[in-house]
Amino acid sequence: MFSELTRHVSHEDTPSRRALRPPQGLVLVCSTMQIRKLGTRSDLIFPRFCGRIDDRGDYLAIRTPSNPNYYWGNYLVFDHPPVRGCLSRWVNIFHHEFPDYAHPHHYAFAWDDDGRCEPDCTEFLQANFREEREVVLVIDRIEALNHIVRDLEIAECRTAADWDAAWKLLLRTAGPMLTPYHREYCRVCLQHYRRMSEAGKGAWLLARCGGEMVAHVGIYCDGELGRFRQVATLPSHRRRGIASLLVAEAAKLGTERFGASKLVIVADPDSSGERLYKRLGFREQERNDQLSWSPADGALGI
Secondary structure, eight states: OHHHHTSOBOTTOOHHHHOOOOOTTOOOOOSOOOOOOHHHHHHTHHHHHHSEEEEOSSEEEEEOTTOTTOGGGSEEEESSOOOTTOHHHHHHHHHHHOTTSOSSSOEEEEEOOOSOSOOOOHHHHHTTOEEEEEEEEEESOOOOOOOOOTTEEEEEOOSHHHHHHHHHHHHHHHGGGOOHHHHHHHHHHHHHHHHHHHTTSEEEEEEEETTEEEEEEEEEEETTEEEEEEEEEOGGGOSSSHHHHHHHHHHHHHHHTSOOSEEEEEEOTTSHHHHHHHHTTOEEEEEEEEEEEOGGGOSOOO
8 A cells, every 4th residue: 555655646647747847957766755654654644635745756745735835735755864965956846846836935844764864954954944853653552541531522523513613622722823824724624634534534533521622633544554633632621631532532443443553643752742642552663853944934044
């Protein structure tokens, strides 16, 4: 199945889309990019369904046409980490792959490598790029939890009313992140999750406590691989074990209904989320770095 992920994946898979003319001075390799990292493989579950993946041999161009302002839905994944001197090449490739943006709009770069070469992000950081780090954790199943939260109900989103409640809860859990950009990002992403749920690719779960919506999580699968999305609990209901029960219920769905044998979750390093997931039995698989720039990061130094 995962060999499919490394090819051009699109509902519009035509030879003309593979034969794009590279920008002057760039040589694009006509081969298939090998996907090594479990985090990358699970990332690709979503653009395979809701977007497009163009394989250029030494990099992938990931697109979400329905959500052009979703920076990490429109980005590049290279087969090697950044090294000194590659900033201008990566930026030029981004311009070529995303010509409809009024540049500079944003830049988002990830890399999928074997870990033998240490990334050198110096020139990117000097140009006001942001380095983002994440820990990728994996589990095959979660043992049943023995604690109980009084008045807690966990249910899937199925009706329009459920999804409307999910939208309102998503906004409430966003907290200070809720800028107009983030609001639009949430709206379109939830539409994608709903489409995937209705297509049998996963489920979005809501937790009610005393009749109030207090937490949510998504689990979406492709073959043996499942990926959790948007684990969040209202601040007023944290530290009660609600997130643990919600993730455990989502994991059960992922394995028993959707047939996944590897369940992936991503967290900020040394965060409360990472500690929670490790208590549930998740083990660290890898650590990934990414580079991004948007106008909020200041003047672009290139």
